[in-house]
Amino acid sequence: MAEKNYKSDLRVINIGTQFFYDALEAQGVKATQINWRPPVKQSEEVKAALAAVSTPELKAKIDAANQKAVHCVIDSQPFLVDILPAGDVIEGLDDYTIIHSGPPIKYEDMVMLHQRGMVSACRFEGWAKTDEEAVELVKSGKVKIISALDTNTVGAGTGIITKSVAMFIIEDRATGKISANFPAEGPNQGGFCGWGLYSEEIADYLRRMREEFFPVMRAVLKKMGGMAVKPILAESFQMGDENHTRQTATDLIFDKKILPELFKLLADENSGFTKEQIMDTLDYIVETPRFFHCIGQGASRSAMLSAVGTEYSSMVTAICGNGVEFGIKVAGLGDNEWFTAPAPLMKGRYTSSKFTEKDQLPWIGDSCVVECAGMGGLAAAASPIVCSLRGLKLKDAIHITREMEEICIDHNPAFPVPNLDFDFLPVGIDIMKVIETGICPEIHGGMFNYQGGLIGAGSARVPMQCFEKAIKAFAKKYANK
Amino acid sequence: MKKVVIKRNRYVDSVSLMAVGDKVTKLPGITNAEAQMCTPANLEVLVDDLGYELPEVSANDLALAVTGDTEEHIEAALQMITDIIDHKNASGSAQYNAIEEIDLREDGYDLAQISLPGEYAAAEAMKALKMGLDVFIFSDNVSLEEEAELKQFGAKHGRLVMGPDCGVGLISGVALGAGSIVKDGPVGIVGASGSGCQEVACIVERRGLGVSSIIGTGGHDLLPEIGGLTMIAGMRRLEDDPKTKVIVLVSKLANLEVMGKILDIADKLSKPVVAIFLGGDEKLFEGHSVHGAFSLEEAALKAVELCTGKKPDAGYTDAQIADLVKSKVSALKPEQKYVRGLFSGGTFTEEGMIYYTQHNKGVKLNSNLKTKYAEQLSDHGTSIGHCILDLGAEDFTAEAPHPVFDPSLKLKRFKKEVADPTCAVITMDFIMGPGVAADPVTPFAKACKELKDAGSNLIFISNVCGSLEDPQDTLKAEKMLRDAGVIVTKSNYESTKIASAFLAALEERG
Numbered sequence: 001m002a003e004k005n006y007k008s009d010l011r012v013i014n015i016g017t018q019f020f021y022d023a024l025e026a027q028g029v030k031a032t033q034i035n036w037r038p039p040v041k042q043s044e045e046v047k048a049a050l051a052a053v054s055t056p057e058l059k060a061k062i063d064a065a066n067q068k069a070v071h072c073v074i075d076s077q078p079f080l081v082d083i084l085p086a087g088d089v090i091e092g093l094d095d096y097t098i099i100h101s102g103p104p105i106k107y108e109d110m111v112m113l114h115q116r117g118m119v120s121a122c123r124f125e126g127w128a129k130t131d132e133e134a135v136e137l138v139k140s141g142k143v144k145i146i147s148a149l150d151t152n153t154v155g156a157g158t159g160i161i162t163k164s165v166a167m168f169i170i171e172d173r174a175t176g177k178i179s180a181n182f183p184a185e186g187p188n189q190g191g192f193c194g195w196g197l198y199s200e201e202i203a204d205y206l207r208r209m210r211e212e213f214f215p216v217m218r219a220v221l222k223k224m225g226g227m228a229v230k231p232i233l234a235e236s237f238q239m240g241d242e243n244h245t246r247q248t249a250t251d252l253i254f255d256k257k258i259l260p261e262l263f264k265l266l267a268d269e270n271s272g273f274t275k276e277q278i279m280d281t282l283d284y285i286v287e288t289p290r291f292f293h294c295i296g297q298g299a300s301r302s303a304m305l306s307a308v309g310t311e312y313s314s315m316v317t318a319i320c321g322n323g324v325e326f327g328i329k330v331a332g333l334g335d336n337e338w339f340t341a342p343a344p345l346m347k348g349r350y351t352s353s354k355f356t357e358k359d360q361l362p363w364i365g366d367s368c369v370v371e372c373a374g375m376g377g378l379a380a381a382a383s384p385i386v387c388s389l390r391g392l393k394l395k396d397a398i399h400i401t402r403e404m405e406e407i408c409i410d411h412n413p414a415f416p417v418p419n420l421d422f423d424f425l426p427v428g429i430d431i432m433k434v435i436e437t438g439i440c441p442e443i444h445g446g447m448f449n450y451q452g453g454l455i456g457a458g459s460a461r462v463p464m465q466c467f468e469k470a471i472k473a474f475a476k477k478y479a480n481k
Numbered sequence: 482m483k484k485v486v487i488k489r490n491r492y493v494d495s496v497s498l499m500a501v502g503d504k505v506t507k508l509p510g511i512t513n514a515e516a517q518m519c520t521p522a523n524l525e526v527l528v529d530d531l532g533y534e535l536p537e538v539s540a541n542d543l544a545l546a547v548t549g550d551t552e553e554h555i556e557a558a559l560q561m562i563t564d565i566i567d568h569k570n571a572s573g574s575a576q577y578n579a580i581e582e583i584d585l586r587e588d589g590y591d592l593a594q595i596s597l598p599g600e601y602a603a604a605e606a607m608k609a610l611k612m613g614l615d616v617f618i619f620s621d622n623v624s625l626e627e628e629a630e631l632k633q634f635g636a637k638h639g640r641l642v643m644g645p646d647c648g649v650g651l652i653s654g655v656a657l658g659a660g661s662i663v664k665d666g667p668v669g670i671v672g673a674s675g676s677g678c679q680e681v682a683c684i685v686e687r688r689g690l691g692v693s694s695i696i697g698t699g700g701h702d703l704l705p706e707i708g709g710l711t712m713i714a715g716m717r718r719l720e721d722d723p724k725t726k727v728i729v730l731v732s733k734l735a736n737l738e739v740m741g742k743i744l745d746i747a748d749k750l751s752k753p754v755v756a757i758f759l760g761g762d763e764k765l766f767e768g769h770s771v772h773g774a775f776s777l778e779e780a781a782l783k784a785v786e787l788c789t790g791k792k793p794d795a796g797y798t799d800a801q802i803a804d805l806v807k808s809k810v811s812a813l814k815p816e817q818k819y820v821r822g823l824f825s826g827g828t829f830t831e832e833g834m835i836y837y838t839q840h841n842k843g844v845k846l847n848s849n850l851k852t853k854y855a856e857q858l859s860d861h862g863t864s865i866g867h868c869i870l871d872l873g874a875e876d877f878t879a880e881a882p883h884p885v886f887d888p889s890l891k892l893k894r895f896k897k898e899v900a901d902p903t904c905a906v907i908t909m910d911f912i913m914g915p916g917v918a919a920d921p922v923t924p925f926a927k928a929c930k931e932l933k934d935a936g937s938n939l940i941f942i943s944n945v946c947g948s949l950e951d952p953q954d955t956l957k958a959e960k961m962l963r964d965a966g967v968i969v970t971k972s973n974y975e976s977t978k979i980a981s982a983f984l985a986a987l988e989e990r991g
Contacts (some may be wrong), residue, residue: 008654010591010652010654011589011592012593013580013614014594014596015593015596015609016596016619017596020658023656023914024915027662030590032577034580035577035578036578036605037578077490173490228541230492231492234492235494413566437578
């Protein structure tokens with residue numbers, strides 16, 4: 001391409017005040033402005049680790065591996081295909097096994113919500129008749145406790161899952177990978193699975209979901225041949241959802257797709273379901289707030305499952321907290337290798353002015369799997385509505401996503417966003433870029449108190465310490481390979 | 482010829498897709514172009530109406546379909562559709578977050594201009610030097626150790642290190658920092674004082690010549706720790722530059738040994754060298770063939786004379802100045818006793834004070850600067866007696882933006898001086914250039930005009946340090962000031978000379 005005619009041979013790189021760049025532009029000089037930021041403060045150890053994996057040869061391998069890993073998300077074709085008991089689809093979920101959210105943690109170290117969840121699980125499965133019996137059983141070591149993100153599921157909230165819990169099944173039709181995700185519990189938002197609560201009422205609703213609503217939904221899903229998740233997500237990003245805190249649009253689109261099928265079933269004399277059962281199912285779907293959230297998480301998780309184990313990839317595959325610790329996992333490192341830091345608190349707005357930071361439970365839950373797949377905090381620009389909850393303006397929301405672009409491997413062409421002038425959302429958090437830029441991933445979520453009550457919504461940043469530990473492990477594994 | 486490409490499970494909203502057809506059918510040989518989600522309604526159009534053959538698809542797939550005359554045209558059309566739906570921005574230049582991201586083999590650059598906070602400037606400058614670039618460092622607060630390291634690296638690798646603390650530069654006709662765009666010509670300037678260099682360059686230009694380069698060295702270059710490394714490198718560049726006929730060195734009085742070394746090197750150059758060390762005397766130049774000058778104007782005029790062989794004419798004659806003083810002073814009230822100077826930089830402030838010290842023997846001067854020429858004010862916010870202020874000094878810039886970039890601080894102080902009943906004369910500088918305030922003169926010209934119209938007898942003296950190419954229009958600014966009753970001179974030196982005459986008259990009147 002022919003170079004533009006400049007008034008001088010001198011070509012200038014400007015680092016610093018924009019004013020001087022403008023002066024060069026006004027003179028008709030070839031100039032470029034460096035988008036400079038103060039250097040990131042890194043420990044010598046971290047610097048050395050980053051340098052060790054930044055050699056051109058290794059960098060080429062890492063870049064190639066990251067492309068492979070990020071395309072597990074970009075090329076994924078998630079479908080909601082079925083609803084099945086957790087024990088049938090989650091590897092290793094046998095009797096006397098309880099799944100929880102966040103990095104692995106011992107019963108003794110758990111926050112009350114998780115401890116209560118363990119007890120509730122034993123009661124729900126009938127392994128114990130009383131709470132006291134349940135505590136004894138868990139403490140005896142007879143119960144195996146595993147982290148949800150060490151399996152093919154996601155533990156939103158407390159993420160308490162046992163083998164009998166019915167799960168939504170998401171299949172990535174690009175790879176055949178299956179993830180299992182527990183559905184929201186109708187009126188009992190934050191019931192058994194979410195907040196570890198257990199009561200006769202909650203147990204009964206879980207039974208109804210399993211025995212009455214889900215057979216209906218399974219019949220519909222079977223008839224539809226599964227429901228494609230990605231087009232719903234894509235459309236919702238153009239309608240104000242970021243798909244972590246807000247599912248207003250996805251819920252509407254989902255309802256629009258499933259309700260006609262329910263009505264057809266209602267009109268079908270030989271459906272095998274009672275009218276009451278179908279109408280109750282309909283109520284369950286439309287009256288469960290953020291119904292689609294578990295489906296979005298499932299789609300993210302099923303894509304992540306194919307990225308896990310991508311040798312040389314520095315892409316983040318898990319982000320989660322257990323109320324005490326916060327952890328990440330990396331595609332090119334061990335499947336069950338966690339890099340942890342103290343769980344962060346959120347900044348945001350409380351539902352009532354009576355709540356303060358003191359009431360807030362540090363981050364609990366695995367729902368940041370959506371951030372791993374380029375949604376939620378990374379998609380802040382798509383949802384000024386969510387950002388306004390925290391007093392941010394549209395430009396702030398756009399700024400957050402633009403900032404996230406700097407730590408992501410690529411963009412997802414399936415997700416153009418109006419507020420970005422239809423630029424695509426960034427996807428694939430790269431630990432190397434996080435270390436280089438000092439920018440930590442933005443994560444959205446709900447705030448909870450120690451009793452499990454929802455007290456607000458907000459955001460946090462994944463602690464840098466997680467990435468520092470991860471880069472050291474990454475360098476250890478790959479630098480001298 | 483028809484071709485269809487299916488993008489599986491790729492959602493694009495219909496509004497984006499509608500943009501495709503219009504754009505793509507303008508390509509040569511293309512009669513139809515479609516990008517459609519494979520919904521039943523769209524399939525009807527694609528297959529039944531347009532006759533495309535599609536494989537098995539679902540509503541979640543995207544179909545790109547093109548009809549054209551040749552394979553080549555069709556491929557080009559498909560590429561364009563892909564670019565449109567991938568939202569590839571054809572315009573928009575590359576964005577860099579760090580200088581090392583630039584590949585100089587692909588995208589050539591010659592110089593890095595750095596104006597970061599001092600603590601970061603040296604590291605970026607070193608990166609640029611290692612990439613093979615010259616650097617211009619506007620930033621101050623860079624340590625002498627770092628400056629020495631940069632300049633030693635530069636000297637070793639033949640790279641020019643302008644600054645740190647370098648206000649002005651002119652390289653290949655490009656004004657850097659706060660400098661002016663001066664016409665090309667035979668005078669090459671190397672200097673440790675930004676406004677000093679700019680003043681010399683603008684005076685040269687006004688006398689019909691031009692400037693090949695202004696190589697700023699930064700204010701610390703002639704300290705023993707640095708040893709004049711950039712001044713030496715600058716001289717050598719100008720010695721080798723075929724356009725440069727005469728070299729001018731500009732600095733405040735500096736370390737004697739370093740100045741001696743500079744002059745020794747200058748003596749050996751093949752081109753004539755004029756040097757000014759503001760505040761120095763003839764003794765400095767004893768035993769050197771370098772032409773010594775003692776004011777910025779003198780340095781500029783000597784350079785012009787060396788180029789043209791003719792002595793350029795000076796501005797106001799002594800007789801004209803005497804008349805001016807006589808007519809203006811008689812109109813002053815008895816309490817109007819003092820000269821006030823409002824300057825945007827240290828060089829002009831000092832040039833004035835040095836002159837008054839030499840020509841108004843025994844006069845008591847005040848200034849915010851700590852110098853041997855004047856008593857330092859205890860409060861820089863209030864003028865006492867004859868008071869010469871550097872509004873670009875730290876005590877002022879800690880409170881407001883530097884007056885070169887934003888005249889509001891200077892304007893505020895100007896109004897304060899005007900309101901002081903003991904003030905008789907205000908002398909000011911104005912600095913032009915693409916990298917400074919867009920219109921530094923108008924607010925003052927307006928204020929002076931209003932005072933004049935209201936019958937004020939205050940005396941204003943000013944010079945505009947700007948070139949004829951600067952975006953602010955130097956000639957128009959001068960006219961505006963003249964129309965407002967301001968005595969407009971051709972240099973700071975001339976302003977000083979006139980102010981000095983007023984000062985003498987005021988002292989004499991008592």
